[in-house]
Amino acid sequence: MSTTDPKHILIIMGSPRKGNTFHACEMFREYLEQEIPVQCEYIWLKDLNLHPCRGCLLCFTKGEQACPIHDDIPGIQEKMRKADAVIFASPVYAMNVPSQLKLMIDRLSFTFHRPEYFDKKAFLIATTGALGHEDVLKYLADVAGIWGFEVVGKAGMVTPIPVPAHLAERNRKTLQQTAHTFSAALKRTRRRSPGLKDVIIFHGQRAAFSQLKAVSPADYHYWNEKGWLDKKVKFFVPVPVNPLSHAIGVLVEWIAAKKVRKDLIQNPGANE
The missing domain is CATH 3.40.50.360 (Flavodoxin domain)
Structure with missing residues (x-):
């Protein structure tokens, strides 16, 4: 166009x-x-x-x-x-x-x-x-x-x-x-860099969907096919991400992933 x-x-x-x-x-x-x-x-x-x-x-x-x-x-x-x-x-x-x-x-x-x-x-x-x-x-x-x-x-x-x-x-x-x-x-053709909230949402979702292959397989495979489960990926699309926002997002992802693992342990049949 x-x-x-x-x-x-x-x-x-x-x-x-x-x-x-x-x-x-x-x-x-x-x-x-x-x-x-x-x-x-x-x-x-x-x-x-x-x-x-x-x-x-x-x-x-x-x-x-x-x-x-x-x-x-x-x-x-x-x-x-x-x-x-x-x-x-x-x-x-x-x-x-x-x-x-x-x-x-x-x-x-x-x-x-x-x-x-x-x-x-x-x-x-x-x-x-x-x-x-x-x-x-x-x-x-x-x-x-x-x-x-x-x-x-x-x-x-x-x-x-x-x-x-x-x-x-x-x-x-x-x-x-x-x-x-x-x-x-x-x-404007280029997308703006994401705000802190957007970065946190990305990392929080990755923490969940990376571990829910059995619970939400469609979600897991979608994220995997998009390459978003790769820890090197900082956001959904390749745009600059503020380093501080990225650091906060990584911390949120670690905390969220820990909680998801705990929930799966308490409900062992959920992710078999």
């Missing part, structure tokens, strides 16, 4: 209606188009055939292809894989994301163990009538980050009905400013 080709932006819409969240996404898209050529595609979760996770753990033990539920989840995966970036858009429902979006996240739980979207960037949008948008943005940042996305920006907006003029203006400026930030990230 050349620098003049439009970036393919996938917008995963967590709202069940074309309300404040949709209008925020459209305004954000308009500002983004002023910065960089983009091609936006919406996924309306409310219109898809999605079924709740059954908690059978087959995606951990045998892989996601063993899931007994056959619906539109694989299609969502493919669209995320083909996109240059994904916008996760959500209103606040009961201080969290709506059920449609939570259902999707639950069904993709194996991605927390087997992350893959390292060449993708993510942007987060949350709207609320009063409270909760910061919590939703933090939750979505954790989800997207652990899935492998480079989270490059977020926008939280308070949108009571009717929206006062001063809030409308503040929301507009937020979307305009963050669109500029997002466009700059899309132009």
Whole structure:
């Protein structure tokens, strides 16, 4: 793809209606188009055939292809894989994301163990009538980050009905400013170095999955095939890692590995 080709932006819409969240996404898209050529595609979760996770753990033990539920989840995966970036858009429902979006996240739980979207960037949008948008943005940042996305920006907006003029203006400026930030990230080809939290997650997961070949074989083989079980590997992707963050990550991995071994000894049949 050349620098003049439009970036393919996938917008995963967590709202069940074309309300404040949709209008925020459209305004954000308009500002983004002023910065960089983009091609936006919406996924309306409310219109898809999605079924709740059954908690059978087959995606951990045998892989996601063993899931007994056959619906539109694989299609969502493919669209995320083909996109240059994904916008996760959500209103606040009961201080969290709506059920449609939570259902999707639950069904993709194996991605927390087997992350893959390292060449993708993510942007987060949350709207609320009063409270909760910061919590939703933090939750979505954790989800997207652990899935492998480079989270490059977020926008939280308070949108009571009717929206006062001063809030409308503040929301507009937020979307305009963050669109500029997002466009700059899309132009950047190299992934940023991971933060301390990301490094700790990598080492903590390696401590677990390196010893769970029998308990979670799909996870173990995925990590092994990616080369992440090699102690020389400092992160999921070859980017510079802060030496202090690496040292802390190694310590966390040692402590976590020791705990996993203890748990396996106490339950000897778990890893036979």
